[in-house]
Amino acid sequence: MSTQSPPASPEADPRVRAVFDDIRATRKTDSINNMWRYLAFDPALLESTWAEVKRVMATPSALDPLTKEMLYIAVSVANGCGYCVHSHTAAAKARGMTAAQHAELLAIVGLAGKTNHLATALQVPVDIAFDQG
Amino acid sequence: MSTQSPPASPEADPRVRAVFDDIRATRKTDSINNMWRYLAFDPALLESTWAEVKRVMATPSALDPLTKEMLYIAVSVANGCGYCVHSHTAAAKARGMTAAQHAELLAIVGLAGKTNHLATALQVPVDIAFDQG
Amino acid sequence: MSTQSPPASPEADPRVRAVFDDIRATRKTDSINNMWRYLAFDPALLESTWAEVKRVMATPSALDPLTKEMLYIAVSVANGCGYCVHSHTAAAKARGMTAAQHAELLAIVGLAGKTNHLATALQVPVDIAFDQG
Amino acid sequence: MSTQSPPASPEADPRVRAVFDDIRATRKTDSINNMWRYLAFDPALLESTWAEVKRVMATPSALDPLTKEMLYIAVSVANGCGYCVHSHTAAAKARGMTAAQHAELLAIVGLAGKTNHLATALQVPVDIAFDQG
Amino acid sequence: MSTQSPPASPEADPRVRAVFDDIRATRKTDSINNMWRYLAFDPALLESTWAEVKRVMATPSALDPLTKEMLYIAVSVANGCGYCVHSHTAAAKARGMTAAQHAELLAIVGLAGKTNHLATALQVPVDIAFDQG
Amino acid sequence: MSTQSPPASPEADPRVRAVFDDIRATRKTDSINNMWRYLAFDPALLESTWAEVKRVMATPSALDPLTKEMLYIAVSVANGCGYCVHSHTAAAKARGMTAAQHAELLAIVGLAGKTNHLATALQVPVDIAFDQG
Numbered sequence: 023m024s025t026q027s028p029p030a031s032p033e034a035d036p037r038v039r040a041v042f043d044d045i046r047a048t049r050k051t052d053s054i055n056n057m058w059r060y061l062a063f064d065p066a067l068l069e070s071t072w073a074e075v076k077r078v079m080a081t082p083s084a085l086d087p088l089t090k091e092m093l094y095i096a097v098s099v100a101n102g103c104g105y106c107v108h109s110h111t112a113a114a115k116a117r118g119m120t121a122a123q124h125a126e127l128l129a130i131v132g133l134a135g136k137t138n139h140l141a142t143a144l145q146v147p148v149d150i151a152f153d154q155g
Numbered sequence: 156m157s158t159q160s161p162p163a164s165p166e167a168d169p170r171v172r173a174v175f176d177d178i179r180a181t182r183k184t185d186s187i188n189n190m191w192r193y194l195a196f197d198p199a200l201l202e203s204t205w206a207e208v209k210r211v212m213a214t215p216s217a218l219d220p221l222t223k224e225m226l227y228i229a230v231s232v233a234n235g236c237g238y239c240v241h242s243h244t245a246a247a248k249a250r251g252m253t254a255a256q257h258a259e260l261l262a263i264v265g266l267a268g269k270t271n272h273l274a275t276a277l278q279v280p281v282d283i284a285f286d287q288g
Numbered sequence: 289m290s291t292q293s294p295p296a297s298p299e300a301d302p303r304v305r306a307v308f309d310d311i312r313a314t315r316k317t318d319s320i321n322n323m324w325r326y327l328a329f330d331p332a333l334l335e336s337t338w339a340e341v342k343r344v345m346a347t348p349s350a351l352d353p354l355t356k357e358m359l360y361i362a363v364s365v366a367n368g369c370g371y372c373v374h375s376h377t378a379a380a381k382a383r384g385m386t387a388a389q390h391a392e393l394l395a396i397v398g399l400a401g402k403t404n405h406l407a408t409a410l411q412v413p414v415d416i417a418f419d420q421g
Numbered sequence: 422m423s424t425q426s427p428p429a430s431p432e433a434d435p436r437v438r439a440v441f442d443d444i445r446a447t448r449k450t451d452s453i454n455n456m457w458r459y460l461a462f463d464p465a466l467l468e469s470t471w472a473e474v475k476r477v478m479a480t481p482s483a484l485d486p487l488t489k490e491m492l493y494i495a496v497s498v499a500n501g502c503g504y505c506v507h508s509h510t511a512a513a514k515a516r517g518m519t520a521a522q523h524a525e526l527l528a529i530v531g532l533a534g535k536t537n538h539l540a541t542a543l544q545v546p547v548d549i550a551f552d553q554g
Numbered sequence: 555m556s557t558q559s560p561p562a563s564p565e566a567d568p569r570v571r572a573v574f575d576d577i578r579a580t581r582k583t584d585s586i587n588n589m590w591r592y593l594a595f596d597p598a599l600l601e602s603t604w605a606e607v608k609r610v611m612a613t614p615s616a617l618d619p620l621t622k623e624m625l626y627i628a629v630s631v632a633n634g635c636g637y638c639v640h641s642h643t644a645a646a647k648a649r650g651m652t653a654a655q656h657a658e659l660l661a662i663v664g665l666a667g668k669t670n671h672l673a674t675a676l677q678v679p680v681d682i683a684f685d686q687g
Numbered sequence: 688m689s690t691q692s693p694p695a696s697p698e699a700d701p702r703v704r705a706v707f708d709d710i711r712a713t714r715k716t717d718s719i720n721n722m723w724r725y726l727a728f729d730p731a732l733l734e735s736t737w738a739e740v741k742r743v744m745a746t747p748s749a750l751d752p753l754t755k756e757m758l759y760i761a762v763s764v765a766n767g768c769g770y771c772v773h774s775h776t777a778a779a780k781a782r783g784m785t786a787a788q789h790a791e792l793l794a795i796v797g798l799a800g801k802t803n804h805l806a807t808a809l810q811v812p813v814d815i816a817f818d819q820g
Contacts, residue, residue: 023818024278025510026523053284057270060279064524070739071273071531077735078266084256089222090263096226097267097538099409100233102501102634105274106267107411108285111557123217124558125596128409130223132603133211134230134239135405136398137190139629140204141238143365143394145157145373146193151186152241153688156685158377159390197391203609204398207602230405232542235368235767240544244690257691258729261542265535265736272534272762276498276527278506286555289552290677291776292789319683323669326678330790336476337672337797340469344665350655355621356662362625363666363804366632368767371673372666374684389616396622399610400629400638403589406603407637411556412592417585418640419422423810424643425656452816456802459811463657470664470805477798483788488754489795495758496671496799499765501634504806505799507817522749529755532743533762533771536722539736540770544689545725550718551773631808639810660808667804668797675764675793677772 028059037065041072048080055109088117092127099131161192170198174205181213188242221250225260232264294325303331307338314346321375354383358393365397427458436464440471447479454508487516491526498530560591569597573604580612587641620649624659631663693724702730706737713745720774753782757792764796 033039041062042054061068079090091114098106111124119127166172174195175187194201212223224247231239244257252260299305307328308320327334345356357380364372377390385393432438440461441453460467478489490513497505510523518526565571573594574586593600611622623646630638643656651659698704706727707719726733744755756779763771776789784792 023507023813024280025507025817025819026277026520027819055282055284056279057274060277061273063520064527067273067524067528070528070742071270074266074735075270078259078262084253084259085263089225092222092226093229093260093263094267095409096229097233097264098271099405100230101268101271102408103271103274104408104411105279105281106271107409108281108555108557111287111409112285120217121558121595125599126211126217127226128406128596129211129599129602130218130226131230131409132402132406133207134227134243135234136402137204137208138231138234138236138239139365139401140194140200140394140398141190141236142368142370143361143373143377143397144159144193145370146189146238147157148238148241148688149188151188152245152690154244154690154692156374156680158374158684158686159387160686196387197394200391200395203395203606210602228542232538235541237541237544240542241688241690244542254691254728258732261539261729262732262735264542265539268538269531269535272498273527273531275501275503276494276506276510276530278503281555285557287557287559289547289773290679291551291553291773292676292786293553321681321683322678323673326676327672329786330793333672333790333794336473336794337669340665341669343469344658344661350652350658351662355624358621359624359628359659359662360666362628363632363663364670366629367667367670369670369673371678371680372670374680377686378684386616392610392616393625395610396617396625397629399606400626400642401633403603403607404630404633404635404638406593406599407589407635410558410592412588412637413556414422414637414640415587417587418424418644420424420426420643422640423812424640425653425809454814454816455811456806459809460805462653463660466657466661466805469661470802473798474802477791477794483785483791484795488757491754492757492761492792492795493799495761496765496796497803499762500800500803502803502806504811504813505803507813509799510819511817519749525743525749526758528743529750529758530762532739533759534766536736536740537763537766537768537771539726539732540722540768543691543725545721545770546689547770547773548720550720551777553776627808631804634807636807636810639808643808660805663808664801664805668801671764671800672793672797674767674769675760675772675776675796677769 024060026060026063028056029062032059032062035062035065038062038068041065041068044076045072048076057105057109088114088119088123091117092119092123095127096131096134100135157193159193159196161189162195165192165195168195168198171195171201174198174201177209178205181209190238190242221247221252224250225252225256228260229264229267233268290326292326292329294322295328298325298328301328301331304328304334307331307334310342311338314342323371323375354380354385354389357383358385358389361393362397362400366401423459425459425462427455428461431458431461434461434464437461437467440464440467443475444471447475456504456508487513487518490516491518491522494526495530495533499534556592558592558595560588561594564591564594567594567597570594570600573597573600576608577604580608589637589641620646620651620655623649624651624655627659628663628666632667689725691725691728693721694727697724697727700727700730703727703733706730706733709741710737713741722770722774753779753784753788756782757784757788760792761796761799765800 091110094110224243227243299308357376360376432441490509493509623642626642756775759775
């Protein structure tokens with residue numbers, strides 16, 4: 023069930039082909055997951071989305087690749103995006119996330135969910151000491 | 156503005172006093188931030204919340220303290236908890252988060268927010284390959 | 289700070305006046321809280337919103353008034369609506385909510401926030417036994 | 422999987438029958454989608470919900486029908502309601518939404534999701550110039 | 555589809571066995587629902603989560619068991635957790651929630667969802683009268 | 688209160704200066720709102736965010752500028768981003784949104800919020816007819 027049909031032959035479009043080739047090269051895999059197959063209904067949206075994912079997630083940076091995937095999972099859980107939770111948990115495991123690390127991630131995400139609700143329920147005023155600007 | 160008055164003399168209650176002492180000892184600071192001052196209206200809720208925060212966040216574990224604070228920020232942003240974003244950004248900075256790391260965290264959180272919305276808008280079906288059980 | 293100016297003399301409009309009079313009569317108070325003052329920029333929106341609040345919240349029904357207010361708080365916390373958390377916590381206290389009941393409400397809301405995050409992070413499949421239709 | 426069984430013969434109840442007849446007449450279709458079939462377990466809830474949907478969405482107004490459906494999609498995506506995303510995307514397509522417009526809607530919704538997260542992460546103070554009241 | 559395999563023989567682990575035994579004893583049932591089967595991949599997370607659920611939800615307290623389950627549903631709906639909505643609606647029905655009460659719960663949750671959005675859209679300032687501290 | 692100090696002299700950095708100049712030219716105004724002043728702590732994040740906002744929101748496209756701003760508001764309300772609700776409501780008014788259109792936008796956003804909660808509470812199955820792929 024989806025709200026747009028993925029193109030039957032997406033790589034017949036050279037713009038889609040170029041993105042899919044770059045995904046395969048960047049990830050060193052032959053597999054293109056559904057997110058990209060479905061975004062291919064609009065090549066411009068596919069291109070800009072992949073370009074940002076590649077720049078933010080697949081470029082060496084101040085944070086290591088596993089930490090980045092765990093941060094992605096954390097946001098996706100809080101936003102309730104089942105597809106994203108699945109795809110980024112798979113990515114985190116591919117980058118070495120152990121079951122113990124997964125459990126700890128869940129413990130933090132669950133605790134944050136809890137204290138987010140408590141702080142909102144109490145409407146706790148922000149401490150002056152936290153202000154940065 | 157809050158929905159409960161924080162106790163005027165919270166440490167007159169020995170249960171609150173014990174929690175505050177443990178916060179000061181664990182964090183090596185004299186300061187008790189508002190979250191705990193406001194939760195003190197109910198000592199049992201204060202005790203159980205602090206015990207979980209201490210166990211999950213302040214105990215050596217598979218993830219380093221800065222990563223844990225960044226995960227907490229990620230969830231808090233997605234849940235829209237202003238207090239929590241403030242308090243855990245301050246905690247992350249206290250654990251060494253640089254401006255460059257903060258910017259990268261924001262780039263990931265923003266991108267995840269975007270692709271969460273795209274996947275939900277398309278109702279992309281989960282790839283069989285992602286299933287773990 | 290708001291996105292619409294509340295009318296300077298809202299009750300000059302007879303439709304607004306009628307709603308405000310009904311709020312005062314229903315709630316047995318002279319005070320009109322800001323939600324209604326700001327909604328008054330559009331009398332039709334004010335009328336339909338108040339009519340629903342009165343029907344759902346201020347009509348004797350299968351649930352008692354305090355339970356109804358606590359359910360309203362629970363939703364408002366999870367949705368992160370600060371105004372609504374404030375107004376319905378005040379309403380719940382006006383209907384007799386004690387500090388102990390408030391603390392218990394918070395404990396449930398916080399726990400639900402936590403397990404919501406855990407179930408989403410694990411993508412736990414729904415038990416067949418839970419299906420009702 | 423649902424939390425309430427839809428009635429086996431919903432139109433045996435004259436209140437449900439009247440709502441279903443009005444849905445068919447208003448939408449010029451014989452089909453009643455699941456939202457209404459499931460809400461039919463409580464005729465009063467069905468009546469009030471349909472009356473509001475008809476008044477807000479199916480009455481000529483300041484916004485054209487396609488814009489209204491796209492706004493509905495935008496909210497439903499941000500709230501993570503899969504059913505609503507599906508039903509209102511179908512409705513928008515029935516009102517003429519092209520694939521290009523759908524892609525642009527997704528680009529806006531995705532961008533808003535991203536900058537919502539950035540503004541929350543930075544806790545950007547509201548500009549005085551934006552205040553309307 | 556899930557992000558962690560539930561253990562094939564969870565009760566081979568004595569810590570898991572002890573939790574499952576306590577769930578069966580507390581709930582007076584032989585059935586262990588999926589939430590606990592999937593959390594069993596990490597016995598420590600299973601233990602701490604169940605301990606909190608038991609303490610908050612299954613201990614006699616200021617709120618009756620049905621009210622507590624309805625509050626849990628309210629939060630879970632607003633957070634969009636399908637699993638949790640299913641499991642706690644089943645629990646509420648097991649504690650006697652009638653179809654009329656369920657309909658009223660839905661009416662309140664739906665109305666709160668609506669006015670939460672209205673208050674946020676207007677950015678209504680909190681009334682001074684609501685401040686508790 | 689924010690989590691990063693905005694640079695005291697942001698335009699001393701030529702990358703920030705270039706973005707600010709482009710914002711002023713694109714919007715035909717001398718004013719730079721806080722979102723951009725705060726993002727300026729990281730020129731790369733500022734550049735990529737503005738580039739996307741300009742491309743999606745300020746380029747002639749299939750949707751008119753006012754519709755685009757209203758969609759942005761709808762998402763921002765559902766995500767609970769106060770800053771974004773303020774800034775995009777101001778932008779929509781600058782593009783001609785009348786009070787009547789604002790009220791209708793609120794009526795749709797509020798109704799969507801309500802039915803999103805109802806569909807989630809009932810866990811209504813998606814109609815086969817809605818599937819697009």
